[in-house]
Amino acid sequence: MxxxxxxxxxxxxxxxxxxxxxxxxxxxxxxxxxRPESAFHSLAHSIIEQMLSMKAGRAIESRLRGLCDGDYTPEQIVKISAKEIKSCGMSLRKAQNLKTLAEHALNNDLEALAVLPDAEVYNELIQLPGIGKWTCDMFLLFYLGRPDIxxxxxxxxxxxxxxxxxxxxxxxxxxxxxxxxxxxxxxxxxxxxxxxxxxxxxxxxxxxxxxxx
Structure with missing residues (x-):
C-alpha cells in the first residue's frame, strides 16, 4: 500500500x-x-458517488458488483441495461453515463491518460457525459497520483x-x-x-x- x-x-x-x-x-x-484498481473503476466510482455520501456510494457499488457477478468491468457493464444498473440505487442518467464510460473504455485505452499532462487529461475526460471538473480532479488525485491537485x-x-x-x-x-x-x-x-x-x-x-x- x-x-x-x-x-x-x-x-x-x-x-x-x-x-x-x-x-x-x-x-x-x-x-x-x-489506489483504485483501474482507470475505469476510478472514473466509474466518481460517477456513482457524485452528490452522494461515501457510504451511499459504496453501497451502490457493492450492489453493482453483485449484479455483475463480482466485478463491474467495462465488458460486464455493456452487457446489462441502464435500467438494471439503475436498480442498484442510482439515477437513470448516472446508469446511462456509466454505460457510455464502459463503451468508451472498450474502444479507448484509459490507462494511456497517465502519460498526458493534467490539462490534456481534463480535455479528454470532460467530453464524456457525467464527467466534469470534480470527476477529473478525483481521477488526477486518487488514480494518477498527480502532485498538485x-x-x-x-x-x-x-x-x-x-x-x-x-x-x-x-x-x-x-x-x-x-x-x-x-x-x-x-x-x-x-x-x-x-x-x-x-x-x-x-x-x-x-x-x-x-x-x-
Missing part, C-alpha cells in the same frame, strides 16, 4: 510553510492510502478545510493566501484534509485547536 511518510519531501515542504497543516500531519502521522469543488474537502482554518476554501483570497503555500504539493495537503474527515477528527473535535493545544 502506498505511504506518505512524515519525512517525505512533500510533507516537510508543507510543514515548513503551513503550521496548521503541520500540526494536522503530525497528529495523523504517515498516511497510507489505496486541489479539488476545491469537493464538499468533503471544503468541510475539512473550514474545520482546520476557520474560513471557506472557496474564497479567492483564502486560496491566494493559504492554498498557494501548498504548491507544488497541493495533493498531499488535500489527502491529509480528507483523512482528517474520514477518521472522524472533524466530527470528534468541533474546533481544530485541539491539534496544537
Amino acid at each position: 502506498p505511504t506518505i511518510p512524515l519525512n517525505s519531501p512533500e510533507v516537510q515542504y508543507l510543514a515548513e510553510r503551513d503550521y496548521r497543516l503541520r500540526h494536522l500531519m503530525q497528529h495523523i502521522g504517515a498516511l497510507e492510502y489505496s 486541489l479539488p476545491i469543488d469537493d464538499g468533503a474537502l471544503r468541510q475539512a478545510f473550514e474545520w482546520l482554518y476557520g474560513v471557506p476554501i472557496i474564497s479567492k483570497e483564502v486560496q491566494s493566501v493559504v492554498c498557494s503555500l501548498w504548491r507544488p504539493y497541493s495533493s498531499t495537503a488535500a489527502r491529509y484534509l480528507y483523512r482528517a474527515l474520514n477518521v472522524g477528527l472533524v466530527k470528534e473535535f468541533g474546533q481544530s485547536d485541539v491539534l496544537w493545544s
Whole structure:
C-alpha cells in the first residue's frame, strides 16, 4: 500500500510553510492510502458517488458488483441495461453515463491518460457525459497520483478545510493566501484534509485547536 511518510519531501515542504497543516500531519502521522484498481473503476466510482455520501456510494457499488457477478468491468457493464444498473440505487442518467464510460473504455485505452499532462487529461475526460471538473480532479488525485491537485469543488474537502482554518476554501483570497503555500504539493495537503474527515477528527473535535493545544 502506498505511504506518505512524515519525512517525505512533500510533507516537510508543507510543514515548513503551513503550521496548521503541520500540526494536522503530525497528529495523523504517515498516511497510507489505496489506489483504485483501474482507470475505469476510478472514473466509474466518481460517477456513482457524485452528490452522494461515501457510504451511499459504496453501497451502490457493492450492489453493482453483485449484479455483475463480482466485478463491474467495462465488458460486464455493456452487457446489462441502464435500467438494471439503475436498480442498484442510482439515477437513470448516472446508469446511462456509466454505460457510455464502459463503451468508451472498450474502444479507448484509459490507462494511456497517465502519460498526458493534467490539462490534456481534463480535455479528454470532460467530453464524456457525467464527467466534469470534480470527476477529473478525483481521477488526477486518487488514480494518477498527480502532485498538485486541489479539488476545491469537493464538499468533503471544503468541510475539512473550514474545520482546520476557520474560513471557506472557496474564497479567492483564502486560496491566494493559504492554498498557494501548498504548491507544488497541493495533493498531499488535500489527502491529509480528507483523512482528517474520514477518521472522524472533524466530527470528534468541533474546533481544530485541539491539534496544537
